[in-house]
Amino acid sequence: MARLLHVEASPRKDGSISIACGRAFLDAYAHAHPDDEVDTIDLWSTDLPDLTGAFAEAAHALQEGTSPEDPSPLGAAAELARRFVSYDSYLFTIPMWTFSVPYRMKHFMDVITQPGFTYSYSEKDGYAGLVTGKTAVVIYTRGRSFGPTSGIVSYDLQKPLVEMWLRFIGFTDVRPVVVEGLLEGEATARAARARGVKEATRLATEI
Numbered sequence: 001m002a003r004l005l006h007v008e009a010s011p012r013k014d015g016s017i018s019i020a021c022g023r024a025f026l027d028a029y030a031h032a033h034p035d036d037e038v039d040t041i042d043l044w045s046t047d048l049p050d051l052t053g054a055f056a057e058a059a060h061a062l063q064e065g066t067s068p069e070d071p072s073p074l075g076a077a078a079e080l081a082r083r084f085v086s087y088d089s090y091l092f093t094i095p096m097w098t099f100s101v102p103y104r105m106k107h108f109m110d111v112i113t114q115p116g117f118t119y120s121y122s123e124k125d126g127y128a129g130l131v132t133g134k135t136a137v138v139i140y141t142r143g144r145s146f147g148p149t150s151g152i153v154s155y156d157l158q159k160p161l162v163e164m165w166l167r168f169i170g171f172t173d174v175r176p177v178v179v180e181g182l183l184e185g186e187a188t189a190r191a192a193r194a195r196g197v198k199e200a201t202r203l204a205t206e207i
């Protein structure tokens, strides 16, 4: 039995297109992998530790390869990272907010991206991700379209950020579903959503 984690970054719930595509993925996944366990981290109802000065000091010590004087501020982050790393595959549903990701998603990334939690560093070997041998499906939703002919490709800081982060912490198998143009009229939105559901459903049987 494998375990899949859904990281849900939209607060819109029933109105959310990323979650709607995610549900299509999860329905198809349950059908294709009936014995697997599926968990969700809803980033809007999960306690994410504040990145206080004490947290940053302790994280800084880890990044320098030393032991923090007071490691206690990192306790909840370590627990969240341990939970995150324990799965076999991942579904991320992530809206674009102000060209990037919702701040709760960035908060989650900041919290678990610490040495020893999701990556390692040594002078000899440099950086190495610790979340290895796993697959991630990432559903990205956006109001506008950022394709090669849009003239605004460089405004997309959502997909490049998430992909760079996933690579950094060790993922090599990352499968994107881009659902865009959702605020470009009803017909465009409907077609984009239908393509997103279809692609998500297909990926659920592939992984």
Ligand SMILES: Cc1cc2nc3c(=O)[nH]c(=O)nc-3n(C[C@H](O)[C@H](O)[C@H](O)COP(=O)(O)O)c2cc1C
Binding pocket: 010, 011, 012, 015, 016, 017, 018, 019, 094, 095, 096, 097, 098, 099, 100, 141, 142, 143, 144, 145, 182, 183
């Ligand atoms: C706070 C906020 C910021 C947004 N910023 C952008 C943006 O910079 N570019 C864009 O194309 N769409 C933007 N949108 C539109 C969303 O990406 C779009 O509505 C998408 O469907 C949201 O995903 P969801 O339906 O899963 O919540 C923004 C929406 C919100 C609520």
